[in-house]
Amino acid sequence: MGFYLLSSPTLRAILMVLGTLWLLPEFMVAQHSGITRHYKFDIKLKNVTRLCHTKSIVTVNGQFPGPRIVAREGDRVLIKVVNQVQNNITLHWHGIRQLRSGWADGPAYVTQCPIQTGQAYVYNFTITGQRGTLFWHAHISWLRSTLYGPVVILPKRNASYPFTKPYKEVPIIFGEWWNTDPEAVISQALQTGGGPNVSDAYTINGLPGPLYNCSAKDTFKLKVKPGKTYLLRLINAALNDELFFSIANHSLTVVDVDAVYVKPFDTETLLITPGQTTNVLLKTKPHYPNATFLMAARPYVTGLGTFDNSTTAGILEYQLPSTTTTTRSSSAAKKLLKPTLPPLNDTTLATNFAKRLRSLATAQFPANVPQTVDRRFFFTVGLGSSPCPQNQTCQGPNGTKFSASINNVSFALPNTALLQAHFFGQAKGVYTTDFPTNPPFPFNYTGTPPNNTFVNNATKVVVLPFNTSVELVMQDTSILGAESHPLHLHGFNFFVVGQGFGNFDPNKDPASFNLVDPVERNTVGVPSGGWVAIRFIADNPGVWFMHCHLEVHTSWGLKMAWAVMDGKLPNQKLPPPPSDLPKC
Ligand SMILES: *[C@@H]1O[C@H](CO)[C@@H](O)[C@H](O)[C@H]1NC(C)=O
Ligand SMILES: *[C@@H]1O[C@H](CO)[C@@H](O)[C@H](O)[C@H]1NC(C)=O
Ligand SMILES: *[C@@H]1O[C@H](CO)[C@@H](O)[C@H](O)[C@H]1NC(C)=O
Ligand SMILES: *[C@@H]1O[C@H](CO)[C@@H](O)[C@H](O)[C@H]1NC(C)=O
Ligand SMILES: *[C@@H]1O[C@H](CO)[C@@H](O)[C@H](O)[C@H]1NC(C)=O
Ligand SMILES: *[C@@H]1O[C@H](CO)[C@@H](O)[C@H](O)[C@H]1NC(C)=O
Ligand SMILES: *[C@@H]1O[C@H](CO)[C@@H](O)[C@H](O)[C@H]1NC(C)=O
Ligand SMILES: *[C@@H]1O[C@H](CO)[C@@H](O)[C@H](O)[C@H]1NC(C)=O
Ligand SMILES: *[C@@H]1O[C@H](CO)[C@@H](O)[C@H](O)[C@H]1NC(C)=O
Ligand SMILES: *[C@@H]1O[C@H](CO)[C@@H](O)[C@H](O)[C@H]1NC(C)=O
Ligand SMILES: *[C@@H]1O[C@H](CO)[C@@H](O)[C@H](O)[C@H]1NC(C)=O
Ligand SMILES: *[C@@H]1O[C@H](CO)[C@@H](O)[C@H](O)[C@H]1NC(C)=O
Ligand SMILES: [Cu+2]
Secondary structure: OOOOOOOOHHHHHHHHHHHHHHHHHHHOOOOOOOOEEEEEEEEEEEEEEEOOEEEEEEEEOOEOOOOOEEEEOOOEEEEEEEEOOOOOEOEEEEOOOOOOOHHHOOOEOOOEOOEOOOOEEEEEEEOOOOOEEEEEEEOOOOHHHOOEEEEEEEOOOOOOOOOOOOOEEEEEEEEEEOOOOHHHHHHHHHHHOOOOOOOOEEEEOOEOOOOOOOOOOOOOEEEEOOOOEEEEEEEEOOOOOEEEEEEOOEOEEEEEEOOEEEEEEEEOEEEEOOOOEEEEEEEOOOOOOOEEEEEEEEEEOOOOOOOOOOOEEEEEEEOOOOOOOOOOOOHHHOEEEOOOOOOOOOHHHHHHHHHHOEEOOOOOOOOOOOOOOOEEEEEEEEEEEEOOOOOOOOOOHHHOEEEEEEOOEEEOOOOOOHHHHHHOOOOOOOOEOOOOOOOOOOOOOOOOOOOOOEOEEEOEEEEEOOOEEEEEEEEEOOOOOOOOEEEEEOOOOEEEEEEEEOOOOOOOHHHHOOOOOEOEEOEEEEOOOEEEEEEEEEOOOEEEEEEEOOHHHHHOOOEEEEEEOOOOOHHHOOOOOOOOOOOO
C-alpha cells in the first residue's frame, strides 16, 4: 500500500475503505480500534509573497500553511516525510500522547536525529484518548516558522461531541512571518548574544490581513450563514508570542483545549500561547447583519525585550445565498466592525482566562488527577546570561550573551539523539542523569535578582521509574525581567492544579490546589512573576522533551528532558526503533 495525500473527499473515502480492509487481519490483535491513515509530506521550497516581499520558504508539499492531518480518535496515522531541501528536518506532532511510540515524537536530537537531505522517515503513531485540535510543526531550529499545519482529531465514529453539533468546523492557525529568513535571524542572534529581530507580521491561516501594508488581498475570510453554530479550531503556531483573539460583536464558547474537553464558558476575548490549541463555538447572529466583522489577534507581552506589536486580522462575513441580490446589503456598503483587544500587557485578563479553564470531568470524560505524589520537583524557569567569548563584543545584557535555563541548567542539545542513547544504554558522553530537583541556589525568585546570572550549559535529564506520580512546580524568575513562559511537555498531558503570583510557598499554597476538575493540557503559561503547579503520571516510557514554547527561549536553553523507564509488563515497554529511524 502506497502513501497518498488526502486531498479530495472522494479519495479520502476510498482510502478509508482501503485502510480498513488492509487492517482487517491486524484489527483482531491490534489494541487500537480505528483505521490507518496515510499521508505523504514532501519537504520542498516554495516562493511565497507576503507584505510585498517574495522569498523562498521551506514547506510541506508546497503548501503554506501546511496540509491538515484529519483523523479520528483511535486511528493510526502514518506520515512519510521526504526531505528535498538542504536543511535538516524533523516534524513533531504537538500534543499527541505518543504512547509507546516515542520514536515518532520528533524533536531533533531528543527522540531522533534529523532527516537529512534526500532521506525519508515514516512517523507512525496511534491517537489514543484524545479528541479536539492539535497541530504539527518542525522541531529543529526555527523551521517551524513555515513548517506547520493543523491536526484535527474527530471523536470516534460512534461518539458525539458533548456540546451542540457544529454546522461547520474551521481550523484557524496563527503564525508569525519574517520578511527575512528566520534561520538567519536566530543564527545571528545566537552569534551576537542579543535578542533576535522581531517578526514583521502575525498571520491567520498564513495571511496577515488588512491591517498590514500591501495585504488587503491576503486576508482570511470566514464566510458564514446566520443562525448556525461553527466550531473554530484555534491553534497558536507563532514562534515567540502569546496572542489575544477576539471577534467583533460575537462571543465565543470555549469547549476544548489541547484536545481535552473543558467545562464550556463564554468569553469575548481569549488568550492562546504558542503551543496551545483551543476549540470554540461561534454562534452566528439569527439574521443577516448589515455589517462585516473583523476577527483579530495581537500579542500579550510581559517581558522586557522588543517585540512585534502588530495586529493580524481576518473577516467574518455573512454570506447571502447567491440567489438573493439586494444592492442595499451588498458587501461594499456594509460597515466593518472591529473588536476591542485588550492592552498588550493585560495580565489581569490573562490570569482570569486561565482560571476559568476546568476539565469537563464527567463519567465519560473524567479528570484522572493524580491524588498522591511520588516525586516533587521545583524548577525555576527564566532568562540568564552567558559570558561573552574573548575577542568578541556581545549584544546581550551588559555585553554578555542572552541565555535561559531551568534550575540554572541551560540545556545543550547533544550530537546524537537522547532516546537512542537511553534505549541502547549508551548515555555516557551524551547526557547525565543529575538534573537538579530544586534550584541549586535559592534566592528571592521574583525579587531582586542575584548578581551573578550566568547559567550552566549541560545536557542533564531526570530519570523516572514507570508510573511515577509527579508534581512539578514551575517558578518564573525576575532575572532580566519577569515573563510569562508557555511550558510544553512532550508525551503527556498534565493537570494544572494551582497557580499564583510571587514565590511559591510549599507550606501554604498546596492547600488551595484543585484536585477535582483542573484543566488537563500539554502547554501551560507560567505566570509572569509567578508559579504554576502541574501533576502527571509518567506512564509512557521514553525520553520526553519539556521546553518553553517561545522559540527564542528554547534556543537559549529553556528546555530539559525526562527519561521514563520501561514498566514490567510487555505493554509498558518502548518497542525498538523503526528501521528507517534517521542516523546522526
Ligand atoms: C523562486 O524564485 C527564484 C527567482 O525568481 C527562482 O530562481 C527559483 O527557482 C524559485 N524557486 C522556486 C522553488 O520556485
Ligand atoms: C507502525 O507501528 C506499529 C506499532 O508499533 C507496527 O505494528 C506497524 O508495523 C508500524 N507500521 C509501519 C508501516 O511501520
Ligand atoms: C464506541 O465503541 C467503543 C468500541 O469500539 C466502545 O468501547 C464505546 O463504549 C462506544 N461508545 C459509545 C458511546 O457507544
Ligand atoms: C536584523 O535587523 C538588523 C537591524 O535592522 C539588520 O541590520 C539585520 O540585517 C537583521 N538581521 C537579519 C538576519 O535579518
Ligand atoms: C509598536 O511599536 C513601535 C516601535 O516601538 C511604535 O512606534 C508603535 O507605536 C507601536 N504600535 C502600537 C500599535 O503599539
Ligand atoms: C500597561 O501599559 C500601559 C501603557 O503602556 C501602562 O500605563 C500600564 O501601567 C501597564 N500596566 C501594567 C500592569 O504593567
Ligand atoms: C583573538 O583574535 C586574535 C586575532 O584574530 C587571535 O589571534 C587570537 O587567537 C584570539 N584569541 C582568542 C582567545 O580567541
Ligand atoms: C549591568 O551592570 C550594571 C552596573 O554594573 C548593573 O547596575 C545592572 O544591573 C546590570 N544589568 C544587567 C541586566 O545585568
Ligand atoms: C521578594 O521580593 C519581593 C519583591 O521585591 C518582596 O516583596 C518580598 O518581600 C521578597 N521576599 C523575601 C522573602 O525577601
Ligand atoms: C551584589 O552587588 C551589589 C553591588 O555591587 C553588592 O552591594 C551586593 O553585596 C552584591 N550581592 C551579593 C549577594 O553578592
Ligand atoms: C552556552 O551555550 C550557548 C549556546 O546555547 C553559547 O552561546 C554560550 O557561549 C555557552 N556558554 C558557555 C560558557 O559555554
Ligand atoms: C544535519 O544533521 C547531521 C546529523 O546530526 C549533522 O551531521 C549535519 O551537520 C547537519 N547538517 C546541517 C546542514 O545542519
Ligand atoms: Cu519562555
